[in-house]
Amino acid sequence: MAVTIREYWQNLKTEYETTYKVSIFNDYNVLMQYAERFGSYLRGLMQEHPSDVDVVCALATVEQVLRHEENSIHLLEDFLESYSDELSDTDKARVYTNLAFYYNDERHIKEYDYLSVAIKLNSPYVESYRGLGLYHFSSYEDNGSIEALTKGLHAFEKGISVSNDYEISFGYAVCLFELKEYEKAKTIFEQLLPNYPNRMRLLLGIAYCDVYLGNKKQALDRLKQIKLGPDVAYYLSNDDIYDFEVFNAYYVLGEYELFLAECEKAEEDCDLSGGLYYFGLWTTNQHDRFYCEVDKQRTELLECIEDVKSVEDFDSEEEKQSYIQSWEDDLEALSTVVHKIKNENYKPVVALKLCPIYGCYLIDCLFHNF
Secondary structure (H helix, E strand, O other): OHHHHHHHHHHHHHHHHHHHOOOHHHOHHHHHHHHHHHHHHHHHHHHHOOOOHHHHHHHHHHHHHOOOHHHHHHHHHHHHHHHHHHOOHHHHHHHHHHHHHHOOHHHOHHHHHHHHHHHHOOOOOHHHHHHHHHHHHHHHHHHOOHHHHHHHHHHHHHHHHHOOOHHHHHHHHHHHHHOOOHHHHHHHHHHHHHHOOOOHHHHHHHHHHHHHHOOHHHHHHHHHHOOOEEEHHHOEEEEEEOHHHHHHHHHHOOOHHHHHHHHHHOOOOOOOOOHHHHHHHHHOOOHHHHHHHHHHHHHHHHHHHHHHHHOOOOOOHHHHHHHHHHHHHHHHHHHHHHHHHHHOOOOOOOOOOOOOOOOOOOOOOOOOOO
16 A cells, blocks of 8 residues: 555656756645645545555655644544554554654653654664653753763664664764764774765764863864865754854864954854953954944943833733843843953853754655655
8 A cells, every 4th residue: 555655656756856846845825736636536535544654654744744743643543543443563653653653742641652652662763762862862951960861862772673774863862972982983983984974963963072072173173174064965954063162162262362353253144242251352352343243232232221221012011121131131141241250250151062964854754855
């Protein structure tokens, strides 16, 4: 049945793309029309084959494409309730993993529950392990829980035994990096590099490992290879390298001239009002520039306070005062960091951070797996 379903969708795609010479995914209105046709075909199959896992999973993903995720959830949960006794563990793992994906907004507890069930069923799908790894890593990012980070590491590690693909291996290496296992993380990044030469996110990962391993020259060489923005060599639009990811590394390395130069290139896109930039200016003896930048920031904050005071369009006086207090807190924080840099030999600290690729882990994804 799976082959028949995929052929039907491929024929629909070909019909459009041959006529108009563009991808069916370029225009959502077009995609919606063809997804609705596909959905009608699948509903017919459902009537004939109500217990077929290929049919229900395909129909669920069509509902998701049509932005009816609640229908996707109902379809799969009802399917499990009706036919669980007839399904193999592999089929159950597939359905549970897809269900988890439909629940992945704001890390719903059911996302975790369903992924855990899929893995207990020894899911043969790498998506199950990637999904759970991402779930735990996201928890770590929110609250700094080393327990969550370690669970993420274990999920990615299990996934490698299923399929040693880029995303699962990269996620595993990222977890090692965040656990300060820099040598192990670097080894994995370097093992991926021959198959993904000049992939910017990999180069950044290797550079960060070298920063913390004390390999300054190697780190600088890698950082200078990195191109900002989308990784055009791999047609990636979801893996941009941002300015701060590079200039923060220069700061950690103590290369303050390079740090300042990169900061100033990024001035239009980045907020340079933090302590790192002021420390860089002060420690390189650019005191006039230091005072100028601080005064500029102080003036901007004072203007913001006055602007809020003059605005009447607030729901309440309490709301207005909270905005004023927020700007006043920023003003106080600025004064504090400036005083500490000048008088207390204070150096603001920044940690270099990596994260896995937060991509799709839907097994039956119309965009990625059909």
